[in-house]
Amino acid sequence: xxxxxxxxxxxxxxxxxxxxxxxxxxxxxxxxxxxxxxxxxxxxxxxxxxxxxxxxxxxxxxxxxxxxxxxxxxxxxxxxxxxxxxxxxxxxxxxxxxxxxxxxxxxxxxxxxxxxxxx
Amino acid sequence: xxxxxxxxxxxxxxxxxxxxxxxxxxxxxxxxxxxxxxxxxxxxxxxxxxxxxxxxxxxxxxxxxxxxxxxxxxxxxxxxxxxxxxxxxxxxxxxxxxxxxxxxxxxxxxxxxxx
Amino acid sequence: xxxxxxxxxxxxxxxxxxxxxxxxxxxxxxxxxxxxxxxxxxxxxxxxxxxxxxxxxxxxxxxxxxxxxxxxxxxxxxxxxxxxxxxxxxxxxxxxxxxxxxxxxxxxxxxxxxxxxxxxxxxxxxxxxxxxxxxxxxxxxxxxxxxxxxxxxxxxxxxxxxxxxxxxxxxxxxxxxxxxxxxxxxxxxxxxxxxxxxxxxxxxxxxxxxxxxxxxxxxxxxxxxxxxxxxxxxxxxxxxxxxxxxxxxxxxxxxxxxxxxxxxxxxxxxxxxxxxxxxxxxxxxxxxxxxxxxxxxxxxxxxxxxxxxxxxxxxxxxxxxxxxxxxxxxxxxxxxxxxxxxxxxxxxxxxxxxxxxxxxxxxxxxxxxxxxxxxxxxxxxxxxxxxxxxxxxxxxxxxxxxxxxxxxxxxxxxxxxxxxxxxxxxxxxxxxxxxxxxxxxxxxxxxxxxxxxxxxxxxxxxxxxxxxxxxxxxxxxxxxxxxxxxxxxxxxxxxxxxxxxxxxxxxxxxxx
Numbered sequence: 130x131x132x133x134x135x136x137x138x139x140x141x142x143x144x145x146x147x148x149x150x151x152x153x154x155x156x157x158x159x160x161x162x163x164x165x166x167x168x169x170x171x172x173x174x175x176x177x178x179x180x181x182x183x184x185x186x187x188x189x190x191x192x193x194x195x196x197x198x199x200x201x202x203x204x205x206x207x208x209x210x211x212x213x214x215x216x217x218x219x220x221x222x223x224x225x226x227x228x229x230x231x232x233x234x235x236x237x238x239x240x241x242x243x244x245x246x247x248x
Numbered sequence: 249x250x251x252x253x254x255x256x257x258x259x260x261x262x263x264x265x266x267x268x269x270x271x272x273x274x275x276x277x278x279x280x281x282x283x284x285x286x287x288x289x290x291x292x293x294x295x296x297x298x299x300x301x302x303x304x305x306x307x308x309x310x311x312x313x314x315x316x317x318x319x320x321x322x323x324x325x326x327x328x329x330x331x332x333x334x335x336x337x338x339x340x341x342x343x344x345x346x347x348x349x350x351x352x353x354x355x356x357x358x359x360x361x362x363x
Numbered sequence: 364x365x366x367x368x369x370x371x372x373x374x375x376x377x378x379x380x381x382x383x384x385x386x387x388x389x390x391x392x393x394x395x396x397x398x399x400x401x402x403x404x405x406x407x408x409x410x411x412x413x414x415x416x417x418x419x420x421x422x423x424x425x426x427x428x429x430x431x432x433x434x435x436x437x438x439x440x441x442x443x444x445x446x447x448x449x450x451x452x453x454x455x456x457x458x459x460x461x462x463x464x465x466x467x468x469x470x471x472x473x474x475x476x477x478x479x480x481x482x483x484x485x486x487x488x489x490x491x492x493x494x495x496x497x498x499x500x501x502x503x504x505x506x507x508x509x510x511x512x513x514x515x516x517x518x519x520x521x522x523x524x525x526x527x528x529x530x531x532x533x534x535x536x537x538x539x540x541x542x543x544x545x546x547x548x549x550x551x552x553x554x555x556x557x558x559x560x561x562x563x564x565x566x567x568x569x570x571x572x573x574x575x576x577x578x579x580x581x582x583x584x585x586x587x588x589x590x591x592x593x594x595x596x597x598x599x600x601x602x603x604x605x606x607x608x609x610x611x612x613x614x615x616x617x618x619x620x621x622x623x624x625x626x627x628x629x630x631x632x633x634x635x636x637x638x639x640x641x642x643x644x645x646x647x648x649x650x651x652x653x654x655x656x657x658x659x660x661x662x663x664x665x666x667x668x669x670x671x672x673x674x675x676x677x678x679x680x681x682x683x684x685x686x687x688x689x690x691x692x693x694x695x696x697x698x699x700x701x702x703x704x705x706x707x708x709x710x711x712x713x714x715x716x717x718x719x720x721x722x723x724x725x726x727x728x729x730x731x732x733x734x735x736x737x738x739x740x741x742x743x744x745x746x747x748x749x750x751x752x753x754x755x756x757x758x759x760x761x762x763x764x765x766x767x768x769x770x771x772x773x774x775x776x777x778x779x780x781x782x783x784x785x786x787x788x789x790x791x792x793x794x795x796x797x798x799x800x801x802x803x804x805x806x807x808x809x810x811x812x813x814x815x816x817x818x819x820x821x822x823x824x825x826x827x828x829x830x831x832x833x834x835x836x837x838x839x840x841x842x843x844x845x846x847x848x849x850x851x852x853x854x855x856x857x858x859x860x861x862x863x864x865x866x867x868x869x870x871x872x873x874x875x
Contacts, residue, residue, distance in 0.1 A: 142547065149540060151346050158341070158536055165543045169550055177556040206553070208503055213546065216508045220539050223512060227519055227532050234525040240341045243529045246602045247339035273403045333659060337598055347595040352544065352585030355648055360579045362644040362814045 132177040141168030155228045159221060166217045170210045177203030223233045366413065366635060367423040367443060369406045370453060370496060374399060374489040378482055384829040385478040393468045396481040400488065407450075407492075414450040415621040416722045418709050420870035421445040422498070430560065430871055432720060438560045444498030447857040448709060452495040455713050459617050459720045460488040462831040467610035470727055471825035474608075480520060487513040487614060490623035500549050500635070501559045503627065507545065507590075509821075510623050511538055513617060530606035533864050541589040548582035551575050555797060561635050562871035564865065569638035580636055584628065584648070591624020593686060594655040597679045601663070604678065605671035605736075609727020611706055612671060616678040617720040623714050625685050629708075629861060630692055637864040646694025653690050656683030661798035665805065669737040671726050673802055674719065677762065680799055681715045684708075688777050691784045696862065700783050705858035707776030710850060714761070714769045714842070721758040721835040727753055728824045728832070733817065738806065743814030752810050754832045759803040761839045764796060769839050772846030818870045844847040 145165030148157060228238065235242055377399030385392040390557065414421060423443045424430045432439035445453075450811065464629070465483060471477060490510025497503045515538065519531025553559060555575045556567045568576055592600035602611050632645055662678030667673040688708025695701035728751050730736050745752040761768035764775075782789030823829065842849060860866065 146345075146540075146845070149536075150342055150349075155532070157644060162536070162539050165540065166546075169543060169547050171554070172547070173550045176550070178683060179284070189331055205559075209553075212501075216505070216512075219512050220508075220535075220542075223515055224535055227528060227535060228439075230519070230522045230528045231532055234528055240532075243341070244339035244768070245525065246529055246533075246606075247334075280790050307717055330662065333663055334666065335658075336595075337601070339533075339598075339602070341533055341536060344533060344596070344598055345540060347598070347726055348537060348541060348544075348585065351593075351652070352581060353585045355588075356578060356581035358644060358648045359581050359640070360574070361576050363580075363641050 131146035132175065134171060134178075138168045138172035138175065141171065144168075153241055154241050155231065159224045159228065162224065163217065163221060166213070170213060170232060173206045173210050173213070175197070189191055364405050365421075365423060366409050366423055367378075367445060367496070370403065370410060370492055372793045373402050373406060374485050374492065377403075377484045378489060381482050381485065382478055382634070385481075390478070391449075392478060392481060396464050396485065397461075397468070399485060400457070400464045403488065403492070404454075404457040405689065407453045407831045409850065410445065411450040411454040412576070414445060415853065415856075418447070418860070420788075420867060422870050429873075431873075432566045438563050438871055442498040442560060442562075443496045444562070444871060445496055446860045446867060447853070448626070448629070448861050449495045451709065451713060451853065451857055452622060453492055454493065455716050456488060456491045456622060458617050459615060459716050460484070460491075462720065462834060463610045464521065465613050465718070466613070466724055466727070466828055466831040467608070469825050470610050470731055471608060474521070476520075480517075483517050484611070484614070485522075486510075487517065487611075487619070494622050495626055498561050499559050500552065500561055500564065502547055504542075504546055507623055507627075508542060510619060511590075512541060514611075517526055517611045517649075518603045518615070520608060520611070521606075524606075526606045530599075532601040535604040537589070537596075537599055541586040544582045545586035548579040548586065551579035551582070556578070560871060561630070562868040565635050565638055565868050566872065568636065572639035576636075576639065580640060580645075583631055584645075586666065587624050587628045587631070588652060588720050589624075591628065591658075591686070592620045592679050593652045594659040594679065594683075596732075597656065597660060600679055601672060601675045603724075604675035605669060609671070609723050609730060612675075612727070613720040613723040615673060616723055620678065620682060620715060621685070621845065625682065625689065625708075625712060628686075629689055629705075632689075634864055634867045635860050637696075642693045642696045645738055646690045646692070646696070649686055649690035649693060650788065651690075653683050654684035654788065656680065656686060657791055657795035658683075661795045661802065662803035665798055667802075668738050670729065670738055670806065672724070673738070673806065674722050676724060677799060677802060678715075678719055679724075680795055681711070681725050683720070683795060684774065684777055684792065685711050685715070687781060687788065691780055692858070692862070693790070696785055700780050702855065702858050702862060703715045703776055704780035704784065704853040705778060705861060706850060707773055709853040709857050710776060711770075711773035714773045714839075717835055717838050717842075718758050719771060721754060721832060721839065722762070724756045724832050724835070725758065726830055731743070731828070732821045732824055735817075738798050738809050738816055740815065741809055741810045743818050744810045744821070746814045747818055748823055750823055750829060751832070754836050755810065757836045757839055759807060761843070763803055767843050769842035769846065771843070772850060776850065788854040850853070 142165050145161045145168065148161035148164070152158060152161065152213055231243060377395065381392065381395055381399075384395040421444070422430070422642060425441045425443070427440055430438035430440045430442045464481075467480070467484070471480060473735060474480070487510060490506050494503060494510060495504030497506060515531060515535040518534055519527045549559075552564065556564055558564055566776065591595040604615050607615060618703040628649070632640075632642075632649075636645070653736060657680060658675055660681075660683055663675035664673050667676060685708045688704045688711065692701045692705030692708060695704065726736060729741065729748070732748065733741070735741070757768065761770040764770045778789055778792055781792050
């Protein structure tokens, strides 16, 4: 059986790709980028989750984790996701800045209006 | 023969290329209209296009060999291919995304079947 | 002394200190950017010499002596791993970036916001250097995004023109989607094998190659084909590269599509997946896209009227040659033909970086002096800008592959190996060259034609722009004089080191 968090992650990714194909507003495309990124982050985070003997795992960020005898979640995916979130924020802020400039030049947020470069 | 080229090969290829180019030029010259080699108002053949024709919006460039003029018979012959290629470049973001997805799907299919 | 970490430390120092140095004045800022990129060039040339003379894979572990974890038998730390291919790429990147910085001192003089420009150009260089050095697959993703974000911002640098903004938006949105797919591939690999070190990943994959790994490979290859501008995902390239300032176009076309695209495809296909995946299939997939790229890219270059757009489409076509060599190297892995094809691809990568940087610099000089890049208005440029035209003729002849210049040697290796592998592929490569020749002859005719009035007012650009151009001309001619020495001495060893997958793995894993 595929764990439900993987299904959720792939649904998020597909939602984002769908929005990329069929939405025309630039702001919605930015949201689509964020949704795809969130899906991948969820996938990565859930790789670190281990359920052993029906004991819930503890996050390594939890203070006093040395005393916890229960299993731990993998710390590496969390570090990866943290890095990836920072990158995502850079991409989003740059995308919003470009969108503002595009509105200034084209007077519209419709991405299909941005087609002077062709051929 | 790896990594070493005989100078003679190059000469052969060059000569064959020259002959092909000459034949192509002859063919294009015949196929195009408005080329006169001698006599009053001789016009050299450079392109398939008539040099004297006035192009709308480009009247002031008459007589210069502009980028628009230098396009010879070979290119004219497969003009339809270029038109198809240019039409594909639509400039729509959705098309760019769909091409990306198609590429990934192709690679995925090939790798799953034969990988 | 191990010079490897300084390849990243020096540009990183430059990036963060540049705004502070810029407070002193404009001259200081330019001098600092030039100094930093020059120092990087020095360090990378030392690195190239070290790797070339020993023919050993250098490994550097971040924060420890050995990549192995304490008490466990597998690598847990981030490693940088440099073989000869990485070193060649790093040297090329530093060389072209140094000249691009030198060129932009005069070229960008009339623009504002230059402190951001110089920071971004150094970030771009840093990202590319990181990509070619790293041996950790998530570290590679981080550097890829550093490079990509810097190039998105630089494409849209002239935000007062609609062209830059539109190209920037298209490049950025689809590029981020491609980056997300690459991250998805990396996430799937991590979920399957639980490691991020390329060498250990290769070892685990050889033992157990699953469907998930195949899907991950497809996402990685798809995203990277996008980043390298292969047809049918080349369209962002043709929009973005002409819209950027010319010094940036030189870096984007010369370096970014290779460091962030072709190099990583080679690294992932050979070093990570090489022992597991069916290399014949993977090779033919890449050859398929390479053939499309060859034909469409070069053919589209013929019908452009915008000079920089023509050069951008020509870049697409030349990427086709590099991918063709790479694909044959994969499909014919282990044979002499495959080794020659890979060597040809590496050689052409270096040559094309130099040639396309030169051609974009020429286009930039024309744009700077005349204010237009429309070929219909540039008739007869040779009268007033003879030095620039000479540089263009050398670059165009080299990219077509005329014998005394460097493009000939690499293209010859590619033709020869593709014709021996499959004559049909050789024929396609020749057809691509025919289109390429047509495109460049067209520009040359325009340059050498009868001067139009607008052109008569032009004059040569200043020394700061001419000097980088002529250094590149010198490099083209010099590399053209010793084609087989370079190919035998540097490129074929690089190809055989790349093909030696076990060596790459053992360099990190030790003699386990």
